Amino acid sequence: MPEYGLNLWDYWRIIYKRKWIIIAVFLVSVISAHFFGEKTIPIYKSTVTLYVNMQRTPIAEITGSGVTFWGGGGVDITTQLELIKSYNTLKDVALKLGYITPETDSDKIQAIVSSLRVRISVEEQPNTDLVDITATDANPEKAKAIVETVAEVFIQKHWERKIEETRNTKEFVESQLKKMDETMTNIKRKLKALGVEAQVEGAIPSGAMDFGTRLLQLKFELSNLEARYTDNYPRIINIKEEIKNIEKQLGTAHDEIPDSELEVVDAERLRNELVINQKLYALLKERYERASILEASKTKDIEIVNPATKPRAPATTPASANIFFGGVIGLVLGLVAAFITESLDTSIGTIEDVEEYLHMPVLGVIPQIEVSKKDSLDFWKEPPPPEERKKITEIMGRLVTLYQPKSSVSEAYRNLQTYIKFSGLDKFGNCMMFTSAGVREGKTITSVNSALSMAQLGYKVLLIDADLRRPSVHKVFGIKREIGLTEAVLGTFKIEDVVKSVDDIMLGNIKSSLILKTYGMENLNIITAGHMAANPTEILSSQNMSSFIKEVKDKFQVVFFDSAPILPVTDSCILSSKMDGVILVYEVGRVSRGALRRSKMQVENAKGRPIGVVLNNMRASDMRFGSPFYYYYQKYYGEEPEEEKGHPAEKKESAEKDSSKG
Numbered sequence: 001m002p003e004y005g006l007n008l009w010d011y012w013r014i015i016y017k018r019k020w021i022i023i024a025v026f027l028v029s030v031i032s033a034h035f036f037g038e039k040t041i042p043i044y045k046s047t048v049t050l051y052v053n054m055q056r057t058p059i060a061e062i063t064g065s066g067v068t069f070w071g072g073g074g075v076d077i078t079t080q081l082e083l084i085k086s087y088n089t090l091k092d093v094a095l096k097l098g099y100i101t102p103e104t105d106s107d108k109i110q111a112i113v114s115s116l117r118v119r120i121s122v123e124e125q126p127n128t129d130l131v132d133i134t135a136t137d138a139n140p141e142k143a144k145a146i147v148e149t150v151a152e153v154f155i156q157k158h159w160e161r162k163i164e165e166t167r168n169t170k171e172f173v174e175s176q177l178k179k180m181d182e183t184m185t186n187i188k189r190k191l192k193a194l195g196v197e198a199q200v201e202g203a204i205p206s207g208a209m210d211f212g213t214r215l216l217q218l219k220f221e222l223s224n225l226e227a228r229y230t231d232n233y234p235r236i237i238n239i240k241e242e243i244k245n246i247e248k249q250l251g252t253a254h255d256e257i258p259d260s261e262l263e264v265v266d267a268e269r270l271r272n273e274l275v276i277n278q279k280l281y282a283l284l285k286e287r288y289e290r291a292s293i294l295e296a297s298k299t300k301d302i303e304i305v306n307p308a309t310k311p312r313a314p315a316t317t318p319a320s321a322n323i324f325f326g327g328v329i330g331l332v333l334g335l336v337a338a339f340i341t342e343s344l345d346t347s348i349g350t351i352e353d354v355e356e357y358l359h360m361p362v363l364g365v366i367p368q369i370e371v372s373k374k375d376s377l378d379f380w381k382e383p384p385p386p387e388e389r390k391k392i393t394e395i396m397g398r399l400v401t402l403y404q405p406k407s408s409v410s411e412a413y414r415n416l417q418t419y420i421k422f423s424g425l426d427k428f429g430n431c432m433m434f435t436s437a438g439v440r441e442g443k444t445i446t447s448v449n450s451a452l453s454m455a456q457l458g459y460k461v462l463l464i465d466a467d468l469r470r471p472s473v474h475k476v477f478g479i480k481r482e483i484g485l486t487e488a489v490l491g492t493f494k495i496e497d498v499v500k501s502v503d504d505i506m507l508g509n510i511k512s513s514l515i516l517k518t519y520g521m522e523n524l525n526i527i528t529a530g531h532m533a534a535n536p537t538e539i540l541s542s543q544n545m546s547s548f549i550k551e552v553k554d555k556f557q558v559v560f561f562d563s564a565p566i567l568p569v570t571d572s573c574i575l576s577s578k579m580d581g582v583i584l585v586y587e588v589g590r591v592s593r594g595a596l597r598r599s600k601m602q603v604e605n606a607k608g609r610p611i612g613v614v615l616n617n618m619r620a621s622d623m624r625f626g627s628p629f630y631y632y633y634q635k636y637y638g639e640e641p642e643e644e645k646g647h648p649a650e651k652k653e654s655a656e657k658d659s660s661k662g
Helices: 008-017 019-039 058-063 077-085 087-097 106-119 140-193 208-226 234-255 259-297 319-344 351-358 373-377 386-397 408-425 443-456 473-477 485-490 502-506 512-517 536-541 543-555 571-576 593-605 628-637 648-661
Strands: 044-052 120-124 130-137 302-306 362-367 431-436 461-465 524-527 558-562 581-587 610-618
Touching: 008 019, 008 319, 019 319, 044 140, 077 087, 077 120, 077 130, 087 106, 087 140, 106 120, 106 130, 120 140, 130 140, 140 259, 140 302, 208 234, 351 362, 351 593, 351 610, 362 408, 408 431, 408 443, 408 581, 408 610, 431 443, 431 543, 431 571, 431 593, 443 461, 443 473, 443 524, 443 558, 443 610, 461 473, 461 543, 473 524, 485 536, 485 543, 502 512, 502 524, 536 543, 536 571, 543 558, 571 593, 581 593, 593 610
Parallel strands: 362 610, 431 558, 431 581, 461 524, 461 558, 581 610
Antiparallel strands: 044 130, 044 302, 120 130
């Protein structure tokens, strides 16, 4: 058998077949999205933008170093941004907003600060000196108040740190000026003791001023770092080492001078030290004045450029978007569920699946037939008993070859007979049995329609109801069950006595006008099941049954047996060994593929000859696009011609009325 791969039409077939699963999952997802969207608390977002002036701090003004508000070069800016969300800052924010009081215990303070930290985000605008602070809250007014308070507290705390740093710097500079003043006084005293007049201004040796300035910068930086870090801080260790090296270089020249020239050199060195200290003193005094001006100016490094506003709409996704995304997710989940269901489905869904799985051809495809309750009730002279009316009405509603012999569905049965003729009758013999794996798969209606179709082709047909446990053929034609197969096999009646022809059918419960209207009814003969047998298996397996089959084969051109389902009872397996061929009727989705395969295997084990499968009650969505059955279905079942619609009896009455009027 050929191998078939999935293509786009197969995917479309699965989607169409499982459309209700997809629709159900889609609706559940949309409804859930709407429900949870209504329950979700809207979140509002407010943002304030700060301008950060990258000017140098008082320490930088004094030392000339590159220290800025952000901590100078080499420090990660992300770390500095996190200072806005630091514990001390957010604690003051909570205190100012009234979330805590000075008496609040530490655990509660920690919880409130953590809650604020989660609701606040800080982001630097690329390539600018602007920083955005954003706060979120379920209340738009609270969101605005939180972000405003965070900005105010941060600016205030930064200003306080700047003032404190300036104050500490001035104190440090004052102490250094005092020390330098004492140093210069001592140098002047030593020069006077040597009999040398103190030189206020003069030439400074090459490099001496640079060493002195660098030494002063290092000492200032060391003082600033020691206030923040321990002695093990790497930068502090490096600065101390550099200070030692500079001091060593300044004292090297004095150590290498001979004793005879020491007095002269000491005087010269002292004069140079005096000049250097005077220059450094003047420089330090100048920058001290700058620091004083910075302190007195009260200019803040940070200011608000875009104040916070009360948000008008929530920042969370609106309800319409929630429904949209819920629909998209539901559609995806529905498709996944549909394909999973299809993969777990043990039934066989397409013609190609049946042929590949059973290694047996599909003889025909019987489309899904819509049962008209009104039309089926018009078949009877007298309505059937209430307890059987529903079942018989359903069967008669599908007996299209009888009441609509020219309809498109009847054409499907005639097409089936063509395959049966070439695949079975011409090859193996004229005796065929219709059966199925389970109940309610349409074997009876298929065998009846097949017999009628064959009779309409001009063959002398005999239809035998071999389902001795639950016979149905007699109900379809409205005739009595008694005097049938059981009596013929047991020998109580001859075959001629149990065969019912068109005359017997006309005397039954079906309207005579309908029978007369149907072409080929004179070629149809029926043997009902007969009396209910106590031992159906023994009757079917008897030698008399074999003789009976041989005799009817000789008397009729085509013999069809309607047998019991294979899996529930063994009757069909026993009977299959006596047939020329067995036709399996399978309703798509009714039973599992394993059950269908077991049915075929049981027939083969009983020495029967399965010749093919009839797919009953087939929908167009179950057919693979591109297969001949698909085109056949589309051609004949797409739309029924107007002249073929309606009940034959109704059309006959209408024609009679028209003729009488004429």
